[in-house]
Amino acid sequence: MAKIKHRALTSGGTSEKPAKRPRVAWMDESDDEAHSHKINGAEALKSLKFDAQSPRPTKKQKMAGAGPSGSKQAAMQEQRKQLPIALGRDAIIQEIKDNDVTVLVGETGSGKTTQIPQYILESGLARNGMIAVTQPRRVAATSLASRVALETQSQLGSLVGYSVRFSDVSSDKTKIKFVTDGMLVRELMGDPEMERYSVVIIDEAHERTLRTDVLLARLKGILKKRNAVPTEGKGKGKERAPKNPLKVVIMSATLDADKFSSFFGNAKILYVQGRQHPVAIYHTSTPQPDYVDAALRTVFQIHTDQPTGDILVFLPGQEDIESLDKSLQLYAKRLPQDAPGILTCPLYASLPASQQQQIFVPAPKGMRKVILATNIAETSVTIPGVRYVIDSGKCKEKRWVGRGVGGGFDTLLTRDITKSSAWQRTGRAGREAAGSCFRLYTEDAFSALPLSAEPEIRRCSLVASMLQLKCLGQDLEEMEFMESPDQEGIAQALMALYLLGALDDRKHLTDLGRRMAFFPLEPALSRAVLASVEFGCTSEVLAIVSVLSASSKLFVDTTDSRESAREAHTKFRHISGDHLTVLNVVRAYEEVLQAEGGADGRKASRAALKDWCVRNYVSHRCLTEALEIRAQLREYCERQAIDWRASCGDRVGEEQAVLRSLVRGLVQNTAFLQPDGRYKQVIGHSIVKIHPGSSLCDKKVPAIIYDELVYTTQIYARGVSAIPRNYIAEVPLLKHKGS
DNA sequence: CCTGAGGGC
Numbered sequence: 001m002a003k004i005k006h007r008a009l010t011s012g013g014t015s016e017k018p019a020k021r022p023r024v025a026w027m028d029e030s031d032d033e034a035h036s037h038k039i040n041g042a043e044a045l046k047s048l049k050f051d052a053q054s055p056r057p058t059k060k061q062k063m064a065g066a067g068p069s070g071s072k073q074a075a076m077q078e079q080r081k082q083l084p085i086a087l088g089r090d091a092i093i094q095e096i097k098d099n100d101v102t103v104l105v106g107e108t109g110s111g112k113t114t115q116i117p118q119y120i121l122e123s124g125l126a127r128n129g130m131i132a133v134t135q136p137r138r139v140a141a142t143s144l145a146s147r148v149a150l151e152t153q154s155q156l157g158s159l160v161g162y163s164v165r166f167s168d169v170s171s172d173k174t175k176i177k178f179v180t181d182g183m184l185v186r187e188l189m190g191d192p193e194m195e196r197y198s199v200v201i202i203d204e205a206h207e208r209t210l211r212t213d214v215l216l217a218r219l220k221g222i223l224k225k226r227n228a229v230p231t232e233g234k235g236k237g238k239e240r241a242p243k244n245p246l247k248v249v250i251m252s253a254t255l256d257a258d259k260f261s262s263f264f265g266n267a268k269i270l271y272v273q274g275r276q277h278p279v280a281i282y283h284t285s286t287p288q289p290d291y292v293d294a295a296l297r298t299v300f301q302i303h304t305d306q307p308t309g310d311i312l313v314f315l316p317g318q319e320d321i322e323s324l325d326k327s328l329q330l331y332a333k334r335l336p337q338d339a340p341g342i343l344t345c346p347l348y349a350s351l352p353a354s355q356q357q358q359i360f361v362p363a364p365k366g367m368r369k370v371i372l373a374t375n376i377a378e379t380s381v382t383i384p385g386v387r388y389v390i391d392s393g394k395c396k397e398k399r400w401v402g403r404g405v406g407g408g409f410d411t412l413l414t415r416d417i418t419k420s421s422a423w424q425r426t427g428r429a430g431r432e433a434a435g436s437c438f439r440l441y442t443e444d445a446f447s448a449l450p451l452s453a454e455p456e457i458r459r460c461s462l463v464a465s466m467l468q469l470k471c472l473g474q475d476l477e478e479m480e481f482m483e484s485p486d487q488e489g490i491a492q493a494l495m496a497l498y499l500l501g502a503l504d505d506r507k508h509l510t511d512l513g514r515r516m517a518f519f520p521l522e523p524a525l526s527r528a529v530l531a532s533v534e535f536g537c538t539s540e541v542l543a544i545v546s547v548l549s550a551s552s553k554l555f556v557d558t559t560d561s562r563e564s565a566r567e568a569h570t571k572f573r574h575i576s577g578d579h580l581t582v583l584n585v586v587r588a589y590e591e592v593l594q595a596e597g598g599a600d601g602r603k604a605s606r607a608a609l610k611d612w613c614v615r616n617y618v619s620h621r622c623l624t625e626a627l628e629i630r631a632q633l634r635e636y637c638e639r640q641a642i643d644w645r646a647s648c649g650d651r652v653g654e655e656q657a658v659l660r661s662l663v664r665g666l667v668q669n670t671a672f673l674q675p676d677g678r679y680k681q682v683i684g685h686s687i688v689k690i691h692p693g694s695s696l697c698d699k700k701v702p703a704i705i706y707d708e709l710v711y712t713t714q715i716y717a718r719g720v721s722a723i724p725r726n727y728i729a730e731v732p733l734l735k736h737k738g739s
Numbered sequence: 740c741c742t743g744a745g746g747g748c
Binding site: 181397519 | 740741742743744745746747748
């Protein structure tokens with residue numbers, strides 16, 4: 001039998017009698033013989049000690065600890081009591097009528113996102129324009145639109161519609177439009193004052209995505225302009241109203257309503273009660289450094305002691321999920337035959353959709369489902385049937401670590417969650433009935449957690465947002481945001497845009513920059529596309545750029561099948577490195593697509609394509625997404641009068657045009673070979689190695705370009721191609737380098 | 740000699 005890597009397993013189970021601390025009921029019954037479903041075998045799982053903290057604090061208690069405005073609380077709470085959403089309807093509408101900006105705090109299950117837009121529509125507030133409702137996620141935008149269309153008994157795309165990338169289901173009849181925040185930012189390009197909208201509702205504002213923060217900052221400026229009372233006629237007794245006023249509603253689910261309110265000049269805050277069942281909360285008595293082991297033991301404690309109901313375990317990443325999955329299955333085998341079994345269900349974004357669907361399939365009778373999930377289950381996916389939540393208290397966070405201009409790289413590290421995240425996870429146990437949440441950390445540890453996450457504007461690259469704002473005539477560094485970006489982030493973005501030729505040396509937007517912003521791509525990739533026009537290889541560069549901007553990885557490379565995957569990938573390999581290797585895969589895939597996509601019907605063709613992908617260890621998901629992106633990019637090319645068919649051909653040497661185009665975009669991602677075999681950045685000071693997964697690993701070439709740097713044991717360059725040194729000197733701003 | 744939080748245009 002495979003050995004379990006967790007060591008905190010002792011024989012004798014719960015023989016150790018915990019005494020002093022308050023115990024939860026099921027712990028008090030921890031008499032070994034009394035367990036109905038004992039785990040067989042020499043090794044039994046030692047129980048974990050939890051302190052009860054019940055019931056869940058009310059919003060009032062939480063708010064009291066959250067902000068300085070204790071005195072306002074009573075009034076707000078009083079107001080909240082009168083606002084179960086339907087009853088509060090008239091009051092909410094009145095407030096929106098009376099104020100430019102309203103902050104609405106709605107608990108989960110309050111129905112605020114589906115109801116408020118309808119109330120506004122019925123009130124006539126949106127007589128002159130549309131109501132926009134922004135969402136951070138595509139699925140939310142599309143599913144909410146369907147729901148509201150249903151409730152208004154209208155066809156989706158008429159009165160109620162949505163607009164997300166690749167899919168615009170709206171018409172000139174549309175009055176309520178659900179959009180992703182990124183889509184509304186993009187719409188600003190053609191409608192800088194949002195004049196098509198009478199009301200803009202920013203939902204899930206507390207998530208503080210970079211795009212939401214950009215929208216909030218812009219809305220402040222737009223309000224000033226659109227809602228200003230015209231000054232002519234002043235003093236003549238004739239009151240004038242703004243021509244096309246805008247109403248803004250900020251919807252937030254957590255504790256930072258005060259922040260939004262003060263950002264918008266102490267806007268009114270309204271509270272809407274939710275329909276959430278009570279959740280009992282337990283913290284561990286002692287810290288649990290090995291949270292995977294602690295989760296393992298807690299699952300079986302719940303399984304043996306608690307009534308039916310599925311368990312949702314929050315873990316930081318795939319590795320922990322797979323490890324816990326294995327352990328659970330091993331122990332589940334040892335449950336007595338007549339005892340209920342356990343069905344494990346991993347859930348993370350890169351899991352194939354078919355496996356993700358498993359969470360919606362009810363467990364067979366007599367089985368308990370245990371879902372092992374990342375943050376995806378915190379906001380993006382709601383899982384039915386969950387009564388128990390186990391919270392590891394950990395998550396992964398991507399953070400850009402700057403080391404001077406041009407020398408930055410991304411890290412992806414496990415860290416503690418925030419209080420607001422902990423509450424969100426807890427709430428997942430009370431969606432359908434009363435539930436329990438087991439936190440694998442002490443109450444003291446919980447108290448020490450930060451209230452909410454650092455907003456993206458403080459930890460993500462600002463390059464794309466800065467370029468978009470420049471196109472609106474706005475300077476990111478001078479705008480008023482909820483939280484201002486740090487100087488380092490601004491300097492990095494300015495330098496990046498300058499090196500791409502999007503800004504001139506006076507920080508003014510260039511024609512090139514305007515054309516770059518037009519493409520729905522990272523600025524570096526937009527630059528490569530525009531350069532490809534010059535070098536006559538747009539067809540090739542579009543194919544590569546589409547794969548690079550797809551959300552999943554092209555090459556499947558799991559630990560168990562590494563050898564065969566490597567072998568399958570060799571036939572795609574291009575001598576210059578990874579970029580042209582990607583192109584070879586796309587070309588090969590297209591050949592299969594043409595051969596199979598006959599009159600036989602799409603299903604057979606799709607199956608053949610999938611089969612081809614499996615055999616070649618490439619991701620079907622990545623390729624379908626890439627082709628969709630490429631189709632969109634081709635449309636954008638046509639609108640810019642760019643011939644996307646232009647090709648450099650596939651003769652040997654012709655591919656140099658492709659590499660020259662890529663260098664224009666990846667200027668900052670260039671490095672020269674050093675005598676020791678490592679590479680030194682052309683811009684910036686980092687010494688990097690080629691990632692072992694790259695086709696150029698261990699090769700010594702004079703100069704390289706790469707897609708990204710990842711820091712693990714050292715700084716690795718991923719997605720690498722070899723280039724002649726003089727290609728770097730071709731970049732106008734780098735003339736002195738590389739020659 | 741490695742490695743994958745979650746999103747968006």
